[in-house]
Amino acid sequence: MSIGHDPIAVLMEEHRIFLRRLQEFRRVLGPFPEKDPPPSTARASAAGFARFLAREVDGLHGRKEEEGLFPAIARHVGSEGGPVGVMLQDHVALREHQSTLSRDTDRIESDPGATEAWSRILAATEAVDDLLRFHIDKEDRVLFPMARELLSPAEMAEVAQICREIEERFGPAHRPSDPGQPP
Ligand SMILES: [Fe+2]
Numbered sequence: 001m002s003i004g005h006d007p008i009a010v011l012m013e014e015h016r017i018f019l020r021r022l023q024e025f026r027r028v029l030g031p032f033p034e035k036d037p038p039p040s041t042a043r044a045s046a047a048g049f050a051r052f053l054a055r056e057v058d059g060l061h062g063r064k065e066e067e068g069l070f071p072a073i074a075r076h077v078g079s080e081g082g083p084v085g086v087m088l089q090d091h092v093a094l095r096e097h098q099s100t101l102s103r104d105t106d107r108i109e110s111d112p113g114a115t116e117a118w119s120r121i122l123a124a125t126e127a128v129d130d131l132l133r134f135h136i137d138k139e140d141r142v143l144f145p146m147a148r149e150l151l152s153p154a155e156m157a158e159v160a161q162i163c164r165e166i167e168e169r170f171g172p173a174h175r176p177s178d179p180g181q182p183p
């Protein structure tokens, strides 16, 4: 099975991209303390990161997990209280931090002196860093290997098909270019 037809391999590759993007964003934010108004480069970087979380992490990847992979696993182990339920709770928490980032990056764009918004951005970034690393580790080490054990080839093919349809609808090729994102 090539990576293009192995939905779990694609999700794991996306995890690596997310961790690299997170590390890069933390590096950019490093020199800017919460008590000072951030320069335009830091504001633009934060806005780009908020869009990245909304589009790539939640909009594309999260959708493939929630509509494709998780329901297939849940057919075997249920979702309430089990590993799928825990992952869904993480997604909800991540979405809350992402909406804080979206709201406060808009706020600081219209008022660059709004240091309380900048402080919330830094706190939400810290929370995303902790949550996303731990979440990805759980999926890579526990949930995905479990899916490989439990899902039949037919079920895996069905997950791959759902993921492909989501990529066609929401993938990067179908979005306007985003000047806030690094190449
Ligand atoms: Fe996830």
Ligand SMILES: [Fe+2]
Pocket: 011, 015, 061, 065, 136, 139
């Ligand atoms: Fe994931």
